[in-house]
Amino acid sequence: MNLTSSRLLFLPMEEQDLSFMKRFLCDGELTRWLPIDYPCPMKQVHIHVERRLSHWDHHGFGTFVLYETDGARPVGYCGLEHVVDSPFIDLRYGLIQKVQGRGLAFEAAVRILEYGFEGLKLPRVYGAAMTGNRASVALLKKLGMRPDTRFDCYGDNLFAASVDKLTFEQRVSPCMEAP
Template identity: 30%
Template sequence: MTVIETDRLLIRQIRQNDLEDLYAICGNEELMQFTGDGILSKELTQKWIEVTLNNYKTKGFGMYAVCDKPNHQFIGYCGLIYSKYISDNELIYALNKDFWGKGLATEMAYAMVKYGFTTLKMERIYASINPKNLASERILAKVGFKEVFRKKDEAGLDTIYYAIEVWQRPGSDRRVNH
């Protein structure tokens, strides 16, 4: 089921048959180098799909498949997850390297944040990144996130935490508080 449609992307619920495509990202060292979980085995990737399917039922949101709109090719994931570590909702995303440098990560992050505020009525959304992940830092700034604190994450890695509490469409003076 498509949850969000942008100019170039379809963001849909993850399915059991997405295992190979999701594992191609989660099992890739370069793509996962800045994530706290690191590389996932195929078994852990399958477990994440199961947890996600349960999150749709119990929370109404989770991690989603990101597909290239023209051909519906699975190119990444993004979503909103509840982080026990910060006791709030957090934006997550990763994109297949073949699609880097095209503005797609910003497009999907923007769409997911908008969905969180307007559809899910979230009051705040966090994002956390490794300080070396300069590309994600630029993406978060474009979407409207501001740095709020730095500390070690649950895996003991240095982490910068960002938050956005007011939804504002980029290039607009119209602000929506939730």
């Protein structure tokens, strides 16, 4: 299953994406806002990718690797995954520094949420960002996510939020129509 948006191609994560994920997850600047102990040693990167692949195998959806439509190298990842030992489905995303600040994270997240609500028929999607990561907190809010105390999977230092389909559509549709 591949998805597209106006500037991005979404390909399900595969074993061959290990080298990209290694570069991403071993970079302290790229991982400083992740809610777990990163940058990763190589063994943890392997475990991380294996978990993404296993999620696809068990659930039929998961994390996509992102490519700009005019590029050959991955620029990030975005997807929906079950949070272990919980009923929550979490929006996950990250971009390499070279492409940050161009609206690609929002574009990717919108497309993934559309897929989640329309294709997967999810009733609600959750998201979390470290409170100090103002850009990520703003992105979640722009997607229509509001604080949700039920989503306490990653600890207290996070903005934990959720959005349902109707709220997402009401919040995002006007944003996507603007040039």
